[in-house]
Amino acid sequence: MTTTQAQPPSTSLEPTKGARLTGWAANYIDERTSISGLVKELGRKIFPDHWSFMLGEVALYSFIVILLSGTFLTFFFQASMVPVIYEGAYVPLKGIEMSAAMASTLDISFDIRGGLLMRQVHHWAALLFVASIGLHMLRVYFTGAFRKPREINWIIGFLLFVLAMLEGFTGYSLPDDLLSGNGLRIIDGMVKGVPIAGTWISYLIFGGEFPGTDIVGRLYTVHILLAPAILVAALGVHMLLLVINKHTQFAGPGRTNDNVVGVPIMPVFAAKAGGFFFIIFGVIVLIAATFQINPIWVYGPYDPSPVSAGTQPDWYIGFADGALRLVPPGWELEILGFTLSLNILVPLLILPVFLGIVAFYPFIEAWITGDKREHHMADRPRNAPVRTAIGAAGVTFYAVLWAAASSDLIATHFKLSIEWVTHGIQALLIVGPVIAYIVAKRVCVGLQKKDREIALHGFESGRIVRLPGGEYIEVHEQLDDYERWKLVSFTDYKPLMIRPDSKGRISILQRVRAVASNWFFEDRIAPVTRTEIEQQHGGHH
Amino acid sequence: MTATDKKTRGIEPSMAKKSPSTARRERAAGRRHPLATVALLAVGLLGTGGAYALFTTSATAETSTAAQAVVEDGAKLFAANCATCHGMNLQGTTQAPSLIGVGAASVDFQVGTGRMPLAATGPQAEEKPPQFTEEQTLALAAFVASKGPGPGLPNEEYLNADGDAAVGAELFRINCAMCHNVAGAGGALTEGKFAPPLGGVDSKHVYEAMVTGPQNMPVFNDNNISPEDKANIITYLKVLEETPSVGGFGLGDLGPVSEGLFIWIFGLGAIVGITIWLTAKSN
Ligand code: HEM
Numbered sequence: 001m002t003t004t005q006a007q008p009p010s011t012s013l014e015p016t017k018g019a020r021l022t023g024w025a026a027n028y029i030d031e032r033t034s035i036s037g038l039v040k041e042l043g044r045k046i047f048p049d050h051w052s053f054m055l056g057e058v059a060l061y062s063f064i065v066i067l068l069s070g071t072f073l074t075f076f077f078q079a080s081m082v083p084v085i086y087e088g089a090y091v092p093l094k095g096i097e098m099s100a101a102m103a104s105t106l107d108i109s110f111d112i113r114g115g116l117l118m119r120q121v122h123h124w125a126a127l128l129f130v131a132s133i134g135l136h137m138l139r140v141y142f143t144g145a146f147r148k149p150r151e152i153n154w155i156i157g158f159l160l161f162v163l164a165m166l167e168g169f170t171g172y173s174l175p176d177d178l179l180s181g182n183g184l185r186i187i188d189g190m191v192k193g194v195p196i197a198g199t200w201i202s203y204l205i206f207g208g209e210f211p212g213t214d215i216v217g218r219l220y221t222v223h224i225l226l227a228p229a230i231l232v233a234a235l236g237v238h239m240l241l242l243v244i245n246k247h248t249q250f251a252g253p254g255r256t257n258d259n260v261v262g263v264p265i266m267p268v269f270a271a272k273a274g275g276f277f278f279i280i281f282g283v284i285v286l287i288a289a290t291f292q293i294n295p296i297w298v299y300g301p302y303d304p305s306p307v308s309a310g311t312q313p314d315w316y317i318g319f320a321d322g323a324l325r326l327v328p329p330g331w332e333l334e335i336l337g338f339t340l341s342l343n344i345l346v347p348l349l350i351l352p353v354f355l356g357i358v359a360f361y362p363f364i365e366a367w368i369t370g371d372k373r374e375h376h377m378a379d380r381p382r383n384a385p386v387r388t389a390i391g392a393a394g395v396t397f398y399a400v401l402w403a404a405a406s407s408d409l410i411a412t413h414f415k416l417s418i419e420w421v422t423h424g425i426q427a428l429l430i431v432g433p434v435i436a437y438i439v440a441k442r443v444c445v446g447l448q449k450k451d452r453e454i455a456l457h458g459f460e461s462g463r464i465v466r467l468p469g470g471e472y473i474e475v476h477e478q479l480d481d482y483e484r485w486k487l488v489s490f491t492d493y494k495p496l497m498i499r500p501d502s503k504g505r506i507s508i509l510q511r512v513r514a515v516a517s518n519w520f521f522e523d524r525i526a527p528v529t530r531t532e533i534e535q536q537h538g539g540h541h
Numbered sequence: 542m543t544a545t546d547k548k549t550r551g552i553e554p555s556m557a558k559k560s561p562s563t564a565r566r567e568r569a570a571g572r573r574h575p576l577a578t579v580a581l582l583a584v585g586l587l588g589t590g591g592a593y594a595l596f597t598t599s600a601t602a603e604t605s606t607a608a609q610a611v612v613e614d615g616a617k618l619f620a621a622n623c624a625t626c627h628g629m630n631l632q633g634t635t636q637a638p639s640l641i642g643v644g645a646a647s648v649d650f651q652v653g654t655g656r657m658p659l660a661a662t663g664p665q666a667e668e669k670p671p672q673f674t675e676e677q678t679l680a681l682a683a684f685v686a687s688k689g690p691g692p693g694l695p696n697e698e699y700l701n702a703d704g705d706a707a708v709g710a711e712l713f714r715i716n717c718a719m720c721h722n723v724a725g726a727g728g729a730l731t732e733g734k735f736a737p738p739l740g741g742v743d744s745k746h747v748y749e750a751m752v753t754g755p756q757n758m759p760v761f762n763d764n765n766i767s768p769e770d771k772a773n774i775i776t777y778l779k780v781l782e783e784t785p786s787v788g789g790f791g792l793g794d795l796g797p798v799s800e801g802l803f804i805w806i807f808g809l810g811a812i813v814g815i816t817i818w819l820t821a822k823s824n
Contacts, residue, residue, distance in 0.1 A: 050820060051813070051816040051817040051819070051820040052816075054816040054819070054820070055813075055816070058809075058812055058816070091706060091707070091780070092706040092707055092709075092710045092777060092780050092781070092784075093707055093710065094707050095707050096707050096710075096711060109787070109788075110787075116787070116788055120788055120789070124804065124808070127800060127801065127804040127808070128804055128808050128809065128812075131804055131805055131808070131809050132809060132812070135809060135813075178714065178718075178723055179796065179797075272819065276819065279812075279815055280812065283808070283811055283812055283815075284808075287803075287804075287807075287808055288789075289789065290789045290790060291788075291789045291790050291792060291803065292786050292787065292788030292789045292790060292791050292792070293788065293800050294796075294797075294800075295724075295786065295787065295788060295791070297787070298723060298724045298781070298794070299723050299724075300710060300711070300714045300723060303714070303715075305715060306714040306715050306718050306719065306723075307718070307719050308714070308718040308719065308722050308723040308728075309718065309719055309720055309721060309722040309727070309728025309729070309736065311796075312796055312797040312798050313797060314797050314800070314801065315797060315798075315800070315801025315802075315804070315805070316801075318797075318798075318801065405798075406798045407729075408728060408729035409729070409795060409798055411729040411733070411735070412727060412728065412729045412735050415733070416733065417664065417731070417732050417733030417734075418729045418730070418731060418732075418733075419731065419732065420733075
């Protein structure tokens with residue numbers, strides 16, 4: 001609002017009744033809670049304005065949508081496996097025996113006003129929630145925003161990601177339909193693959209032989225009590241650390257490692273954020289109102305005998321399913337009369353290792369680089385080629401596992417044989433990350449070289465000029481300082497030097513570290529220095 | 542499935558080992574059957590003559606003169622279109638299995654869905670626009686049936702889709718979903734073979750597919766699934782086809798895979814677009 005004349009002058013002189021009321025209320029609350037300090041602190045928090053910084057918010061808002069819709073669902077859902085005869089509105093299931101959980105989910109879908117929309121909102125929001133967390137994590141990774149002092153927040157973020165997957169899986173299993181039962185059956189199989197204790201653990205989880213009669217109730221407790229409680233607590237800490245550490249920012253004039261440039265939260269950002277929440281809410285409701293998700297009435301109630309072709313978990317569990325599908329047949333060992341199911345154990349080990357590397361990456365990188373400085377500037381991905389390349393390899397690994405979960409659909413849709421698809425994906429799982437690593441690194445170094453060129457010599461303007469001597473040259477346009485700043489201001493690192501310890505020895509660990517550090521930094525383009533720029537410009541003018 | 546597997550179709554083990562009581566049930570069902578003679582002969586022959594009889598049945602099919610004319614039409618069509626692969630006497634060749642004893646249902650299914658005559662060699666015969674009229678198809682069916690008894694054409698009363706959809710749905714989940722997917726969206730089998738999606742398939746062809754078990758599909762004879770239950774399955778498939786997907790667009794009934802792709806590409810895509818727009822405004 002820039003039109004100040006439009007306002008009647010009286011308003012600025014004496015407060016209206018409404019303003020007096022809010023003033024009084026604010027005062028009342030502040031005198032009793034001293035909350036104004038916190039509000040002031042929060043209000044001064046700065047928010048940088050690159051789009052990728054809003055992905056975390058997308059996750060937060062979709063979680064709020066999940067909480068709202070999930071609460072609605074709890075009013076009608078019955079987490080019980082007691083068999084009932086379905087007598088609801090959906091004719092093709094009338095008179096069929098099913099668990100109360102399934103029947104009540106069908107009732108939510110067909111007999112409760114707005115129920116189907118709420119289910120679809122809940123499920124689509126869940127998919128969006130995990131997807132936005134994933135993208136948010138990638139943003140943090142590729143900009144190096146996980147470096148000191150934000151490593152702890154990375155770990156908490158990772159915890160949120162795992163909890164989100166747990167929430168998703170437990171929720172997916174609640175309706176007790178054919179797909180969710182198949183999913184649980186796979187979990188049961190995996191648990192039973194654990195040597196020696198497997199069967200007992202399975203009995204413990206399911207309260208007897210699979211599927212038993214307890215599992216839905218237990219999952220319900222996890223889904224609506226345990227996991228959300230931990231999730232909300234972790235989210236709180238995540239936000240708190242964010243306020244304490246502040247956001248990272250991309251380089252630009254006036255932006256340094258010691259400040260944050262952007263819009264303060266109050267009032268502009270708060271207004272924008274409020275609006276943004278409703279945009280996310282709106283997009284989710286729009287999707288939920290137009291696109292069907294998880295039509296359990298088509299899948300039918302769970303029964304251990306039928307298995308459907310094309311059974312898949314929700315996307316975020318896909319990578320685990322894919323890992324199981326990729327294991328070559330016959331990976332089983334017999335040792336002393338016990339069968340060691342490597343076909344289950346190998347994926348069961350690979351997945352935690354992969355997730356573990358993700359979780360502890362900040363510490364691994366810090367150890368390799370020996371970098372103990374604080375970082376508040378976001379790296380451009382090209383300026384950390386090896387990190388970017390590792391990320392690309394990791395993303396490829398994950399994506400291939402994910403694709404493997406739909407190997408059968410790939411086969412039918414592209415008219416290929418399932419064996420070839422599986423072999424192809426197996427090969428890709430090993431070769432793909434290597435290729436991704438090499439390509440990403442090359443691209444980064446190439447881009448860095450180009451940046452350096454442009455910073456030093458400007459960019460080709462396409463304007464050809466004939467000099468008095470008859471010579472033709474192309475005029476190179478210089479960047480303005482604003483643009484150049486973005487290209488040159490990044491910090492360079494050098495490989496660690498190995499130094500003997502106090503006893504004059506060099507431990508093996510130190511050697512490994514030196515090798516790793518060399519690998520991390522070997523191909524690098526040093527940033528353009530101020531003197532270089534000045535020399536260049538001196539020469540040109 | 543190889544050609545030799547197919548040759549044994551006429552003496553489907555489950556049919557050959559029929560107990561007297563099931564044979565009786567079959568006869569009861571056969572009374573309403575248009576090709577009742579053929580069905581009866583099937584039971585009689587399999588019970589007594591066994592495999593040997595199959596090769597000497599050409600004279601046993603008892604048909605009226607009108608039917609005889611149809612069979613002759615069929616014979617001509619067969620000689621012109623099918624014999625190169627299946628042999629003049631239906632005995633089969635290296636390229637195609639014997640058709641003796643496959644029955645009218647099998648021919649009607651294979652030709653009626655356009656699978657036969659086979660066009661290209663691939664992992665399995667695929668559906669294409671049928672090349673023969675209804676009449677010609679029936680003539681071919683009658684001809685093949687005259688050469689050796691097998692499952693006959695289904696009785697109309699089972700094809701009206703007026704059975705119990707709930708029962709049909711349950712049977713479908715137990716017997717068919719592992720190949721055809723619960724929503725009938727189809728699925729992959731080994732070596733490039735696949736179970737096709739079932740939307741839009743004629744009731745008659747569904748019934749025939751069950752009794753003849755084309756290619757990699759198992760045979761569901763009347764002991765496995767009674768004709769009434771087959772009618773229930775057909776009813777369910779028709780209900781599935783006619784009920785619009787309740788929750789909005791179905792995304793191809795591919796379940797979580799299409800849902801996941803959708804949320805990444807369109808859901809998150811739209812939202813990233815919005816964030817870029819929002820931050821661009823503020824700059
Ligand atoms: C405190 C928060 C939550 C509550 C109260 C809640 C409640 C519920 C209830 C009652 C159901 C069963 C009803 C039904 O299946 O339609 C359900 C299903 C589900 N929940 Fe949640 N939930 C919460 C959080 C989450 C989160 C964080 C996620 C995912 C990241 C999630 C994902 C799902 C999924 C995928 C289903 C299956 C939906 C379907 O049937 O299509 N939920 N939830």
